[in-house]
Amino acid sequence: MTLKLDKVNRGPHLSTLVASSISREIVQGRLKPGDQLPTEQQLAQTFGVSRNVVREAIARLRSEGRIWSQQGRGAFVADQPNATVLTIDFEALQQANAFQSLFELRGILEVEAAALAAKRRTRDDLLAMKDVLATMHAAPYGSVMWLKTDLEFHKTVAAATGNAYMVQFLMFVSERVRESILASGNQQRSEDLAVVTLGEHQRILDAIEAGDGAEAREAMRDHLHGAASRVGLGAEQSE
Amino acid sequence: MTLKLDKVNRGPHLSTLVASSISREIVQGRLKPGDQLPTEQQLAQTFGVSRNVVREAIARLRSEGRIWSQQGRGAFVADQPNATVLTIDFEALQQANAFQSLFELRGILEVEAAALAAKRRTRDDLLAMKDVLATMHAAPYGSVMWLKTDLEFHKTVAAATGNAYMVQFLMFVSERVRESILASGNQQRSEDLAVVTLGEHQRILDAIEAGDGAEAREAMRDHLHGAASRVGLGAEQSE
DNA sequence: GAAACCAGTGTTGTATGATAACCATGTAAG
DNA sequence: CTTACATGGTTATCATACAACACTGGTTTC
Numbered sequence: 001m002t003l004k005l006d007k008v009n010r011g012p013h014l015s016t017l018v019a020s021s022i023s024r025e026i027v028q029g030r031l032k033p034g035d036q037l038p039t040e041q042q043l044a045q046t047f048g049v050s051r052n053v054v055r056e057a058i059a060r061l062r063s064e065g066r067i068w069s070q071q072g073r074g075a076f077v078a079d080q081p082n083a084t085v086l087t088i089d090f091e092a093l094q095q096a097n098a099f100q101s102l103f104e105l106r107g108i109l110e111v112e113a114a115a116l117a118a119k120r121r122t123r124d125d126l127l128a129m130k131d132v133l134a135t136m137h138a139a140p141y142g143s144v145m146w147l148k149t150d151l152e153f154h155k156t157v158a159a160a161t162g163n164a165y166m167v168q169f170l171m172f173v174s175e176r177v178r179e180s181i182l183a184s185g186n187q188q189r190s191e192d193l194a195v196v197t198l199g200e201h202q203r204i205l206d207a208i209e210a211g212d213g214a215e216a217r218e219a220m221r222d223h224l225h226g227a228a229s230r231v232g233l234g235a236e237q238s239e
Numbered sequence: 240m241t242l243k244l245d246k247v248n249r250g251p252h253l254s255t256l257v258a259s260s261i262s263r264e265i266v267q268g269r270l271k272p273g274d275q276l277p278t279e280q281q282l283a284q285t286f287g288v289s290r291n292v293v294r295e296a297i298a299r300l301r302s303e304g305r306i307w308s309q310q311g312r313g314a315f316v317a318d319q320p321n322a323t324v325l326t327i328d329f330e331a332l333q334q335a336n337a338f339q340s341l342f343e344l345r346g347i348l349e350v351e352a353a354a355l356a357a358k359r360r361t362r363d364d365l366l367a368m369k370d371v372l373a374t375m376h377a378a379p380y381g382s383v384m385w386l387k388t389d390l391e392f393h394k395t396v397a398a399a400t401g402n403a404y405m406v407q408f409l410m411f412v413s414e415r416v417r418e419s420i421l422a423s424g425n426q427q428r429s430e431d432l433a434v435v436t437l438g439e440h441q442r443i444l445d446a447i448e449a450g451d452g453a454e455a456r457e458a459m460r461d462h463l464h465g466a467a468s469r470v471g472l473g474a475e476q477s478e
Numbered sequence: 479g480a481a482a483c484c485a486g487t488g489t490t491g492t493a494t495g496a497t498a499a500c501c502a503t504g505t506a507a508g
Numbered sequence: 509c510t511t512a513c514a515t516g517g518t519t520a521t522c523a524t525a526c527a528a529c530a531c532t533g534g535t536t537t538c
């Protein structure tokens with residue numbers, strides 16, 4: 001197996017950057033529904049890209065329903081419809097800070113889920129967790145099976161909260177995070193790390209079994225912190 | 240490979256038509272996962288449009304996760320029908336425990352968002368929060384304006400975390416919660432409650448302004464607890 | 479005075495050509 | 509067999525031009 005060292009995150013397309021930049025303006029409220037966007041010329045100049053790139057970005061935002069545009073008039077921020085679906089743009093995630101944001105969100109949910117799980121876990125939940133952990137022991141580190149069971153463990157923890165939406169959201173976010181990690185390809189592989197990871201999982205499980213919410217929270221926090229550094233995201237995570 | 244790609248009829252946006260045309264090829268199986276799309280030149284010629292239009296269409300499909308492209312190689316049909324969307328069934332929410340679960344999830348996000356906001360808020364964030372709070376003072380309790388600004392306040396708090404996904408998720412969840420509350424129609428209305436709510440908001444704002452994460456967390460927790468009882472969900476919330 | 483008409487200007491939509499960055503492949507040199 | 513280089517093809521981006529459409533203001537017409 002050859003090492004892929006210098007697979008530096010080749011930045012996503014310029015249009016993606018422009019799109020998420022405009023999108024941020026809308027989400028954070030600096031551009032309100034009904035507001036008119038700057039002209040394509042101005043946007044191109046502002047971002048320092050060609051008008052073509054701006055158009056690709058706008059085409060995307062238009063397809064997402066965030067803005068609408070009319071020939072001869074301009075582009076406007078759409079009234080945010082009661083979006084009944086939540087989407088995460090895969091490409092936008094290639095940006096480091098976007099990935100970091102999603103990772104942070106995942107962390108919050110995981111940590112609190114662990115705490116809730118410690119309070120509410122049933123006997124069946126514990127059995128499921130132990131079962132997954134055993135399977136994980138048998139799988140080679142970094143293999144598809146290993147990654148799958150890793151995700152499965154976190155799922156059982158979330159399930160132990162008894163909150164179905166917790167499972168749904170957490171799995172959704174985790175899947176996106178996992179995809180992004182796989183895409184970037186900068187995973188470290190080592191048998192030592194396998195032992196570390198398994199140990200962290202065990203600590204979480206113990207805390208949940210003991211019903212110690214605070215300890216479960218801490219254990220999960222440490223685990224995620226460790227996982228972050230394992231995928232080369234160590235330094236930025238700070239408190 | 241002989242693909243059946245009809246020439247496009249002049250409609251709203253050419254890029255839209257091209258995108259849906261390619262999309263149809265994928266859905267109907269004439270383009271399978273892993274297949275390479277024709278080059279942009281060929282597509283432009285096939286559809287009778289400029290390469291620019293083709294690129295806008297591809298940009299859309301790429302953001303939707305249907306295809307993926309790499310400079311120097313080409314564009315390919317994505318192998319996963321990526322479940323990149325998350326949905327919440329409105330009807331299922333009518334069940335009390337489902338609603339409660341979603342409320343709990345929202346609570347976790349709100350509380351942690353408040354803590355993060357206290358650490359990271361900028362001057363602009365504070366101004367936005369104060370602005371919203373002032374608007375809320377002027378709105379009659381329970382009115383549409385009131386509910387809107389209430390949501391807006393929480394949004395500005397989320398925005399102050401600097402985490403775009405936090406905003407996206409929280410707003411998504413909050414919208415569903417709000418819908419459900421409106422549907423159930425069991426809101427209590429009283430001017431006294433208005434004062435209470437505003438006071439709670441003020442306390443959150445103060446904590447965030449002071450940069451006190453722990454206090455912000457507590458203030459938000461209390462606020463949500465109060466809000467829960469105001470919509471007849473008081474007793475169940477426990478820690 | 480008011481309505482219809484009309485030209486001018488600005489914006490988006492589309493077309494076209496060119497250049498840079500990148501990948502895959504073949505071929506010659508070692 | 510391996511390495512280096514040359515070559516052609518593709519995407520990514522830039523730049524420019526023109527067409528289609530909307531808005532504005534003045535002019536004409538009734």
